[in-house]
Amino acid sequence: MRKLIGFLILLLASPVVHAGAQIYEPLSASVRASLYKAVSDSVPRHSSFSSPTEERNWLTEMSRRMEKRMPDQSRRLDFLKSVHYEASRAGLDPQLVLGLIQVESGFKKYAVSSAGARGYMQVMPFWVKLIGSKENNLFHIRTNLRFGCTILRHYLDIEKGDLYRALGRYNGSLGRPEYPTLVVGAWRNHWAYNTPNTRFSSQDDKRPAS
Numbered sequence: 001m002r003k004l005i006g007f008l009i010l011l012l013a014s015p016v017v018h019a020g021a022q023i024y025e026p027l028s029a030s031v032r033a034s035l036y037k038a039v040s041d042s043v044p045r046h047s048s049f050s051s052p053t054e055e056r057n058w059l060t061e062m063s064r065r066m067e068k069r070m071p072d073q074s075r076r077l078d079f080l081k082s083v084h085y086e087a088s089r090a091g092l093d094p095q096l097v098l099g100l101i102q103v104e105s106g107f108k109k110y111a112v113s114s115a116g117a118r119g120y121m122q123v124m125p126f127w128v129k130l131i132g133s134k135e136n137n138l139f140h141i142r143t144n145l146r147f148g149c150t151i152l153r154h155y156l157d158i159e160k161g162d163l164y165r166a167l168g169r170y171n172g173s174l175g176r177p178e179y180p181t182l183v184v185g186a187w188r189n190h191w192a193y194n195t196p197n198t199r200f201s202s203q204d205d206k207r208p209a210s
Helices: 002-013 029-040 052-066 073-089 094-104 126-131 141-158 163-171 178-191
Strands: none
Touching: 029 126, 029 141, 052 073, 052 178, 073 094, 073 141, 094 141, 094 163, 094 178, 126 141, 141 163, 163 178
16 A cells, blocks of 8 residues: 555656746847747738648548547637648748647646746747737737747747757757657657658757757
């Protein structure tokens, strides 16, 4: 019995949430302006797919994989379309973003980490003050995805395409391999999807130096 109690205590004390806590770093005026423009651009939404066939095939496959995580079909399809649009807009692989969301929030819209990160992509509130406006609600699906994808793109640019270091920055764990490995593993094992004429740079999948 003592061993069982000890095991349960250890299990409860173990870190089971990998929600991020992006660390505040001063930004130059030009970078702030660029990121502000990226998150506030209100150009009417257009399709992020190259063709209706690509859209149908991608949504059908991703919807099948997500069915148990998000049973409501209407909500699921809206979520997937939003992920594809915001990821593509930021020059990110939508499947990578799905992997990140799986690790960060487990697809929970109202997830809040111990550090205060919010929503699907676990965005820290200081980003709203830094590059957003008081109207931005990080629990709103499009707002959360817009901020999350913009921030990850920013970190990728800082790290010159090194995905592992960019993910470390995103999670506030730069230099530690656990979180990037989890996200890339989720991406490749659960969400990988090959499409012809991919528009996403291979530079965004650099492995850490050995």
